Amino acid sequence: MFKKILFATSATGASDHAARVAFNIAKSYQSHLNIFHVLGVPSRGYSQVVVDVKTKERVDVDEDYTAWVTEDIRTYYEKYLDESLNYTIDVAVGVPAREILRQAKILKPDLILLGGSTGDEGESVYKKSSLGSTLQKVAKSANCPVLFVNRPAASFWGGLSNIVFGTDFSKISDKAFDFAMKVAKTLDCELSVFHALDISALHAGKMLNQDEIEQQIRESLRKIRSRYEPRLKELKGYSMDVWEGIPFIEIVKYARDKQADLLIMAHHSRKISSEDIRLGGNVEQVIVRAGCPVISINK
Amino acid sequence: MKKKILVIDDDLNIRDYLVSLFNDNGYEAYIAGDVKEGIKEAKKIKPDLITLDIEMPGEWGPRFYRQLSQDSELKNIPVIVISGLSGHQYAVVNAVASLTKPFDREELLKIVKETLN
Missing domain, CATH: 3.40.50.620 (HUPs)
Structure with missing residues (x-):
């Protein structure tokens, strides 16, 4: 059913509830889980300077930084990553919605899974009355079903029935x-x-x-x-x-x-x-x- | 007549602890190790209150609660969620309380007393 899942995450608290759902679905249904993180938009014309999601500092994106972010994501989700989970981690630079859709085009997942928006100082969108722009854009243009997990209540308690x-x-x-x-x-x-x-x-x-x-x-x-x-x-x-x-x-x-x-x-x-x-x-x-x-x- | 409490938890230590705690405080405690057993026991003993773990082998606690709430004889039994999972307070919306393991025994007893009285 869900052979390939694209889990787009900020790897911050805003995505924690979505993460629990993503990892549980992947484990329950033996899916391949692609953990995908977008570093942000390059801030200068031809440079690769982005604002780090966590530290909010401007950083030069190079192989070392990408490798560091990948490792940081692995550490962040360490408790879920065991041998039974079939996963990959990818990191991209750009406009989040566009990069998520691009990744979906390459991977052709059965499901894209998105958590809360990080646009409000790390707050999940459940306290707001509208969705973040990334969520809206992905939902509008995705070629596959998009699963949203916004509120903390929206968790996956032992499978779907x-x-x-x-x-x-x-x-x-x-x-x-x-x-x-x-x-x-x-x-x-x-x-x-x-x-x-x-x-x-x-x-x-x-x-x-x-x-x-x-x-x-x-x-x-x-x-x-x-x-x-x-x-x-x-x-x-x-x-x-x-x-x-x-x-x-x-x-x-x-x-x-x-x-x-x-x-x-x-x-x-x-x-x-x-x-x-x-x-x-x-x-x-x-x-x-x-x-x-x-x-x-x-x- | 003593009030009956059904403890549903797959952790033997927690079950033993809760049974002692409730029995020592004037209640009559019963146990179940999973959802199936929990439903069977609930139908048999008609408890006055249930404590429910969330993550258990096989079906999880919320599945138990759904079955409970669909049974006309059992649907009004109050449920206290006791779990170590983060976000467990959202797992059973209509639970009378949701406690995090390790929980405070006095707090639990207070909630039980308030609920049963």
């Missing part, structure tokens, strides 16, 4: 469902399909009455049944639910209620042609707030 798939019934959601089915079947997980009925955006300016809300819930449930249930029957367990409210809040609540190990959602930002690299609002908010890892699918 319960997956929540959030759908908005779009074509990309159908792709995400294919992926969710594949994960659930391969890893013998239960799958809960969830749709959040957005009552804040519906009929802007007009408050829906309860009959209307419940009618729409029934319609959405019928849609879930006709669209997904025939395939869900292939799994050992599944459930289908529709809740009304603000979608990202309801998805996070539902995943918490289900004690999900993993949330899978599609996002639509590949369709955005402008320079706006933000993820779809709901996905971004779910990634920031969810109490479990979130996989975003964009194609």
Whole structure:
């Protein structure tokens, strides 16, 4: 299932929770784990001067420095690195998002795994209400599923057994469902399909009455049944639910209620042609707030 | 009647310690070494409280809690997480408390007393 995982890390506290997930998935599923670190953007035209992630000092990047950083990463993750783990460590210089995507193009991983942003003085993004730009850019352009681990809660507690798939019934959601089915079947997980009925955006300016809300819930449930249930029957367990409210809040609540190990959602930002690299609002908010890892699918 | 506490932990030393601690303080302690055994014991003895380790061989503690919360007879049993793993306080969101190994016995007894009374 996850034969090759690209774990992009700052090798600082912001990536610690992601690291636990990355190493545990790699060990549980005998994946090859590529631990990838981007040193930063060269600060002068033709030089290789970068700002060190940890010391914040300007340093000349040469072979010695790269070797030192590689060793430093090995030391940082020492407790996870044993003989049973199949891993490599790579270090690159450049714009983090671009380098991560470049590395993904070379490695062709089944999964890119990203932790919290380091853009806020080492704070994980879970305290903020938006994702860092690197996470947004990678999620938008990656050719494979991207797994986010932002909040400390979002850890991997002994494997995957319960997956929540959030759908908005779009074509990309159908792709995400294919992926969710594949994960659930391969890893013998239960799958809960969830749709959040957005009552804040519906009929802007007009408050829906309860009959209307419940009618729409029934319609959405019928849609879930006709669209997904025939395939869900292939799994050992599944459930289908529709809740009304603000979608990202309801998805996070539902995943918490289900004690999900993993949330899978599609996002639509590949369709955005402008320079706006933000993820779809709901996905971004779910990634920031969810109490479990979130996989975003964009194609 | 003594309140029953089920200790679920794969570490024999911790199990023995907790059993002595609870028995010496007026509770009746039972043990389980893994999730399967834990569920079996919980169904059999219907404990008033459970202490739960997170990392165990086979299934982990959160998996136990999920099964517990899906059982109508067991879902309201309070759970105290006791673990050495970092971030364990996030592993079982609805746990009444989450203690780090090595834990303070007085703190544990206080939480147990507050929970059971």
